[in-house]
Amino acid sequence: MADEWRKLLKGSLRTPAEIARTFGLDLEEVKKVARHFKIQITPYYAGLIKRKGDPIWRQVVPDPAELDADSGALDPLSEDEDSPVPSIVHRYPDRLLFLVSHMCASYCRFCTRKRKVGDPAKIHPRYIEDGIDYIRAHSEVRDVIISGGDPLLLSDWRLESILSRLRAIPHIEILRIGTRVPCVLPQRVTPELAAMFKKYHPLFVNVHFNHPDEITEEAGRALGLLADAGIPLGSQTVLLKGVNDDPETMKRLMQKLLTVRVRPYYIYQADYVQGTEHLRTTVDKGLEILQALRGWTSGMAVPYFVIDAPGGGGKIPLIPNYVQSADEKQVVMKNYAGEVYVYPQPKDKAPKEKIRRRRPSIAPCLNVAPPV
Numbered sequence: 001m002a003d004e005w006r007k008l009l010k011g012s013l014r015t016p017a018e019i020a021r022t023f024g025l026d027l028e029e030v031k032k033v034a035r036h037f038k039i040q041i042t043p044y045y046a047g048l049i050k051r052k053g054d055p056i057w058r059q060v061v062p063d064p065a066e067l068d069a070d071s072g073a074l075d076p077l078s079e080d081e082d083s084p085v086p087s088i089v090h091r092y093p094d095r096l097l098f099l100v101s102h103m104c105a106s107y108c109r110f111c112t113r114k115r116k117v118g119d120p121a122k123i124h125p126r127y128i129e130d131g132i133d134y135i136r137a138h139s140e141v142r143d144v145i146i147s148g149g150d151p152l153l154l155s156d157w158r159l160e161s162i163l164s165r166l167r168a169i170p171h172i173e174i175l176r177i178g179t180r181v182p183c184v185l186p187q188r189v190t191p192e193l194a195a196m197f198k199k200y201h202p203l204f205v206n207v208h209f210n211h212p213d214e215i216t217e218e219a220g221r222a223l224g225l226l227a228d229a230g231i232p233l234g235s236q237t238v239l240l241k242g243v244n245d246d247p248e249t250m251k252r253l254m255q256k257l258l259t260v261r262v263r264p265y266y267i268y269q270a271d272y273v274q275g276t277e278h279l280r281t282t283v284d285k286g287l288e289i290l291q292a293l294r295g296w297t298s299g300m301a302v303p304y305f306v307i308d309a310p311g312g313g314g315k316i317p318l319i320p321n322y323v324q325s326a327d328e329k330q331v332v333m334k335n336y337a338g339e340v341y342v343y344p345q346p347k348d349k350a351p352k353e354k355i356r357r358r359r360p361s362i363a364p365c366l367n368v369a370p371p372v
Contacts, residue, residue, distance in 0.1 A: 156192060178208070
């Protein structure tokens with residue numbers, strides 16, 4: 001059943017008519033959104049929707065609010081400015097992003113790359129060769145993050161072709177794959193795929209889950225195949241209004257991720273993407289949620305809360321203000337429960353070295369030499 005996922009993907013809701021009919025939407029409004037941004041929902045993920053406007057609905061069902069062009073940017077992270085060839089985003093000194101696919105199984109309404117995904121002219125297979133040539137020529141790069149679109153929408157043999165050529169480059173130490181597939185089309189993760197990945201260690205997979213209802217039995221099976229192949233799994237979560245913007249939901253999500261052997265990695269403040277204003281929260285909301293995690297659940301369930309800075313500044317971690325004051329004598333802190341504690345600073349005094357006077361070695365007043 002290695003090709004079961006292809007059949008499921010083929011049955012996805014793709015046209016404005018299908019989506020309007022399935023979700024009881026105005027057809028003309030769906031058409032307007034579809035003229036600007038790609039729409040597609042796998043039958044599996046559509047089946048997780050319980051009611052209109054619920055957390056799963058809000059992530060994938062097109063909304064007329066996406067046509068608000070007065071806020072946000074098409075390329076909020078200035079990725080195009082850091083793109084020396086079309087498939088590469090090289091922002092950090094020792095690592096880069098390698099875009100190998102323009103396709104996704106389901107198209108998220110909050111996607112940073114809404115301007116690109118679904119358009120073969122923007123992320124075209126012919127650019128893969130250019131990307132590998134660039135990576136080979138830049139010996140400072142030791143870590144490659146393979147993304148898209150979604151890399152797992154490529155066939156096994158095409159994925160292996162990319163992985164094998166990257167692994168053959170001497171200065172590449174780490175390979176990472178970023179994918180939403182275990183969440184929206186977990187059937188794509190097969191024993192054959194996991195066995196192929198196992199050949200290219202050290203290989204990491206970062207998945208993307210935003211709500212505890214996404215961690216189903218089927219998703220757990222897919223993640224288990226990857227974990228059993230020795231692949232470390234991390235999750236990147238986007239903070240979204242009406243999806244996970246309350247502490248209890250986020251805590252349940254992080255705890256459930258650990259039960260399927262996925263380590264929470266990032267909570268992202270939603271990017272400043274055009275047409276996503278209705279899904280963005282305040283930064284204070286993210287800090288509130290992080291404070292509700294720290295100390296109230298296992299430290300393994302507490303990810304970094306980051307803003308990927310608009311304009312290409314990179315990921316900036318944010319933390320609640322636990323330190324109340326600090327001077328040379330002490331640090332005053334509040335713990336997770338709001339209780340105040342004091343930590344004494346080390347005394348800034350260099351130990352005085354004692355000067356020991358040494359007596360000269362003088363022989364007794366005898367007509368003999370001192371012992372040698």
